[in-house]
Amino acid sequence: MVDRQMTPASKLGDQGDVLSNAARLFREKGFERTSLKEIAEACNMLPGSLYYRYNSKEALLVELMRRGVDLVTAEVESAYASSDDPVERLRLCINAHLRALLVDSDAVYVLLFEWRALGPQAREEIIELRDQYESLWAEILETMIEQGVIRKNVDGRLLRLIGLGALNWVATWFDPSGAHSLDAIGDLIWQIAMDGVISKGVQA
Template sequence: MTRHEPLCADTERERILFTAARLFREYGFEKTTVREIAKACDLLPGSLHYRYRAKEDILVDMMGVAIEKTIQGITEAISGTQDPLQQVRAALQAHINVLLSGDDLTYVLLFEWRSLRGDARKEIIRERDRYERCWATMLDALKEQRLIRLDVDTHLFRLIGLGAINWMATWYKKGGEYSLDEIGESLWSVISRGILAPTHADMRKI
C-alpha cells in the first residue's frame, strides 16, 4: 500500500482514518490522543502504532486520501467533455460537491494545516500542489484558446477562487437555503462574468 492510495478494501485503515477524522473534527488534532483513537477503533495502542508510528502520520494519511478523493472527483467530472469551458464549470461543481459532502476527512484537510510540521507539512503541500496543477492545466487551456481575457492572471485567479470555494465549508449547511447545484451555478455565473473573453460571454449560459 502506498501512503495515499484510495481506501478500497482496507477496512482497518478506513476505520482508523474515519474515526480519527471524526475525533480531530470534534476535539481538534492537538487535543486528541493516540490512545483515544485506538480505543474508538477498538484497537490496542500497540496495534495502531504498528500501522502509524505517530499521530501526525494518521493526519498526513487522511489528508492525502482527502486530496486524492478531490482529484478523482474533478477528473471524473471533466471526463465527459472536451470543451475546456465546460470542464472548468464541471470541475467547480465537483470541488464543491466533495468539499461540502460533510466528510470528516475533507473538513480536517481544510482546517488542520496548522498542525503539520517539517517533512509532514512538505508532503501534504506536494499533494496539494498536485491538485492545484489540475486547475492550472485547465485554466491555461482556456487562456491558450483565448476563451478568457488575456489580462487574467490565472495563477492569482486560481488562488483566490479555490480560497473562496474552500471558505464555503464554514457557512454551508446541508438542507439549508441553497443546494450544492445552486451554489455551483451561482459561482459559475459570477466567475464567468469576470474572466470570459467578450466573444465567449454567452458561454456562461450553457
C-alpha cells in the first residue's frame, strides 16, 4: 500500500492547492519530469513540508487519483438519489459523471492518462478504487435491467464498459468554449441509450 497522509491539501500551503498544482504540472510536464520540489514551489511552500506529507511523487499521484474517484462517486450517488424515475436517473447520472470529470481538467487528465506511472502496489490500489466506482454503475444498470427499464437481452457489463469508456473520452476533446455544453453532450449520450437499450414501453 502506498504511504499517504490524509491531511487536506488546503492546509498544506498559504497559496494554492497542492493537488491542483500537482495535477497541472503533471499534465504540462508529465509525471516523470515533474519533481516534488517544483510542486512545492508552485504552492509557495518549503519542499520539506511537502515531503513530510507525501514521501514520494507516487504517493501524491495516488492521492490525486483517489480524490478524483471519490468526487465522481459522490456526484453520481447524489444524482441517483435525486429522482425516483429510473430513466431520469440514468440521464442525471450520465451528466453527473461528465461534470465531475471536467471540474478540473488537469486532474482528469492525470486520472485518465497517468496510470502507466504507477508501480504495482499503487496500481492495485487505484484499480480497486476504480472497480468500486464501476460497481456503482453496475448496480444502477443491473437494477434497470431487472426492472425491465433496460431490455433483458442487453449485456449489463458490456453496456457499462462501453458507456463509461464513451463518457471518459469526452475529457479528451471537450471545449468549455465550444458549441456544446456538458449537459447537451450528456443528454445526447442519454438519448442514444434511450434509442438503443431502453425498453420502448418506459421511454419518456
